[in-house]
Amino acid sequence: MTPETDPDLQQRDALLQTVLRGYFASANAGILRTIQSEAEYVHLASGATLLRQGDLSDDVYLVVSGRLQAFSETESGVRKILGEIGRSETVGELALLTGEPRPATVVAVRDTLLVKVTRATIERAIMQDPKIEMSMMRTVIRRFRHGEREREAPLVPVNVCILPVTSGLDAADFAQSLRDAQAAEARPVTVVTADDIAERFGTTPVHPAGRRHDALAGYIDEIEARSRAVYLAADGHDTAWTRFCLRHADEILLLADADRDPGRSMVERACLSPVGSISIARQTLVLLHKADTTIPTGTARWLDARPAARHFHIRPQLPSDMRRIARIVSGRGIGLVLSGGGARGFAHIGVIKALEEAGIPVDMLGGSSIGAVMGMVLALGRSADEVAAAVRKAFPLHPTGNVTGDYNFIPLVSLIKGARSRGATAQAVRDATGQDAVDSEDCWTTFFTMASDFSTGREAVLLRGDLVRNVGASYAIPGALPPVFVDGHMMYDGGTFNNFPVDVMAQLGAGRIIGVDLSVNREQVFDIDRVPGMLALLRDKLRPRAKRRYPLPSVPETLLRSSFITSLSKQKAMGQFTDLLFRPRIAEGRLLDWSRFEEVVAAGYSQARQVLAGLTDEQREMFQ
Numbered sequence: 001m002t003p004e005t006d007p008d009l010q011q012r013d014a015l016l017q018t019v020l021r022g023y024f025a026s027a028n029a030g031i032l033r034t035i036q037s038e039a040e041y042v043h044l045a046s047g048a049t050l051l052r053q054g055d056l057s058d059d060v061y062l063v064v065s066g067r068l069q070a071f072s073e074t075e076s077g078v079r080k081i082l083g084e085i086g087r088s089e090t091v092g093e094l095a096l097l098t099g100e101p102r103p104a105t106v107v108a109v110r111d112t113l114l115v116k117v118t119r120a121t122i123e124r125a126i127m128q129d130p131k132i133e134m135s136m137m138r139t140v141i142r143r144f145r146h147g148e149r150e151r152e153a154p155l156v157p158v159n160v161c162i163l164p165v166t167s168g169l170d171a172a173d174f175a176q177s178l179r180d181a182q183a184a185e186a187r188p189v190t191v192v193t194a195d196d197i198a199e200r201f202g203t204t205p206v207h208p209a210g211r212r213h214d215a216l217a218g219y220i221d222e223i224e225a226r227s228r229a230v231y232l233a234a235d236g237h238d239t240a241w242t243r244f245c246l247r248h249a250d251e252i253l254l255l256a257d258a259d260r261d262p263g264r265s266m267v268e269r270a271c272l273s274p275v276g277s278i279s280i281a282r283q284t285l286v287l288l289h290k291a292d293t294t295i296p297t298g299t300a301r302w303l304d305a306r307p308a309a310r311h312f313h314i315r316p317q318l319p320s321d322m323r324r325i326a327r328i329v330s331g332r333g334i335g336l337v338l339s340g341g342g343a344r345g346f347a348h349i350g351v352i353k354a355l356e357e358a359g360i361p362v363d364m365l366g367g368s369s370i371g372a373v374m375g376m377v378l379a380l381g382r383s384a385d386e387v388a389a390a391v392r393k394a395f396p397l398h399p400t401g402n403v404t405g406d407y408n409f410i411p412l413v414s415l416i417k418g419a420r421s422r423g424a425t426a427q428a429v430r431d432a433t434g435q436d437a438v439d440s441e442d443c444w445t446t447f448f449t450m451a452s453d454f455s456t457g458r459e460a461v462l463l464r465g466d467l468v469r470n471v472g473a474s475y476a477i478p479g480a481l482p483p484v485f486v487d488g489h490m491m492y493d494g495g496t497f498n499n500f501p502v503d504v505m506a507q508l509g510a511g512r513i514i515g516v517d518l519s520v521n522r523e524q525v526f527d528i529d530r531v532p533g534m535l536a537l538l539r540d541k542l543r544p545r546a547k548r549r550y551p552l553p554s555v556p557e558t559l560l561r562s563s564f565i566t567s568l569s570k571q572k573a574m575g576q577f578t579d580l581l582f583r584p585r586i587a588e589g590r591l592l593d594w595s596r597f598e599e600v601v602a603a604g605y606s607q608a609r610q611v612l613a614g615l616t617d618e619q620r621e622m623f624q
Contacts, residue, residue: 031125039115044108046247046279050091055102058119060092065221066112067250070104084109084155093136109281110159111217111247156331158229161249164236165268166260171233174255177316179231181326187228192220194241220248229330238270246271246279254309258287262301285311286325291318295380295433299441300464313444324363333363334623335510337502339571340369340495341518342591343600347584348374349391350604351516353384358612360623366505368450368494372474373425376467379447380432388601390431394424395594404592414482415555426468438467449474450494450501454483459497461504462486502574512622515578519571579622582608
């Protein structure tokens with residue numbers, strides 16, 4: 001068979017023609033044919049390096065099929081992921097135009113087919129059609145603009161390998177359920193199984209590593225070109241088909257029965273061991289539970305065996321859970337971010353209630369300070385009304401009357417002991433789950449809390465470990481409440497560094513982000529020259545609130561407000577990176593006035609309903 005009659009080569013060249021037309025934006029067919037004739041195909045196996053940071057080269061590479069990842073590395077070895085490059089995208093224009101060393105290392109996420117176009121070829125093409133240079137410049141400028149953004153939508157995985165890692169699970173059945181849980185769109189989601197391959201080819205073809213474009217790879221490329229996503233249903237053991245699925249995956253779903261042994265399976269040890277893995281694609285552990293499971297347990301053991309994997313809990317029998325994992329896998333996962341703000345945080349409950357009534361689900365959840373407290377019960381799988389009941393019990397109806405009223409007689413470490421707030425948090429977890437101890441990774445909704453690590457001087461994202469401890473760390477106001485210790489690190493209120501962690505939610509892969517920002521956009525000016533004496537302050541405190549001359553904040557309030565100052569400018573900036581933003585209008589009051597529960601919840605609910613009523617149909621579809 002000659003190259004002119006080989007259907008696999010014809011398909012490969014057709015893909016290349018499409019890529020060239022899109023990139024060079026030239027209508028001159030002769031130029032494109034010349035570029036194509038001089039281009040060199042490059043096959044990269046999953047994990048192979050295309051370019052290294054600091055290299056001197058000026059070729060341009062175009063991705064025909066597959067996926068690449070770019071990262072930079074500091075002299076101390078700290079690696080920063082810069083992004084991913086998919087089908088029809090390019091690598092290397094900047095070095096060609098400037099002659100500077102490669103700014104990043106680029107590796108193949110999965111088996112990838114590229115074409116290399118040399119500088120000489122491009123220069124000859126530009127001489128014939130100067131518009132080609134403008135097209136290349138636009139690509140570089142667009143890439144720079146993306147790099148300047150605080151938040152960029154993640155590149156959605158197209159080829160998803162579904163790999164059972166416990167016995168008795170059928171990857172094909174799960175793939176079909178996952179496909180069925182997604183809204184119908186113009187381009188379909190295609191499920192490919194070993195049986196499909198055997199039916200087409202007569203038997204499952206062997207696909208050796210490093211041999212990119214044989215008949216099987218070409219067939220999958222063809223399916224990928226016409227599909228929104230391709231679910232590759234792997235075998236539950238080490239076979240040629242399983243290895244093919246892994247090497248061609250943008251993401252790997254590790255499918256596991258949560259009631260089974262959490263240790264690594266034989267196929268994981270053979271194909272995904274830390275040393276010698278055949279794929280560097282992101283791993284996502286999907287733990288399957290029975291429909292009547294109250295709360296997941298023992299998740300830590302699963303993650304200890306797979307430290308690089310993110311995880312999600314689902315009950316396959318519940319359509320809402322299947323829709324949740326379908327949204328996440330397709331890059332449309334909805335993340336809710338709750339900011340800090342003292343007693344103003346009750347407004348979060350009103351927003352949660354309005355979202356629930358509007359049918360807007362929450363797939364991932366994160367909070368800082370009081371936002372972590374308000375989100376905790378929701379993350380445990382409870383409704384908005386149950387969240388409200390738990391918070392009401394913990395705050396305005398606390399048996400002592402004031403959940404933060406247990407002051408230290410001698411405040412050596414903090415003004416407040418914190419025992420009441422810790423006890424109230426623990427009781428809320430017990431009421432929601434029936435368990436005395438729950439870890440953050442056991443929450444039904446993936447949940448993170450922000451803390452400030454005073455041991456290292458950095459923000460800390462708490463995703464694992466004791467839930468009550470992590471939430472307590474997030475609201476431990478410096479000086480007002482005692483610190484919380486996590487693995488020997490002293491943690492205080494998350495609002496000190498990041499009071500509105502939209503950026504963290506984006507890094508976790510949320511495709512849609514809803515934010516509730518409690519910052520106050522006003523200045524507070526005091527009509528006094530200096531702080532009066534103690535007796536004058538005491539007399540003033542005895543007057544009715546409206547007649548007080550010295551409306552000074554209390555010591556705990558001062559500490560709370562000061563803990564937010566350093567992150568206030570970042571908090572205001574984070575709002576522009578949300579897809580849906582709520583800023584409840586709340587009447588002025590003391591930051592630790594827990595008696596305003598009903599008023600503040602109502603304010604959050606009212607503002608949220610107004611915002612939701614103003615959404616267009618297109619905006620509503622983003623959150624379904």
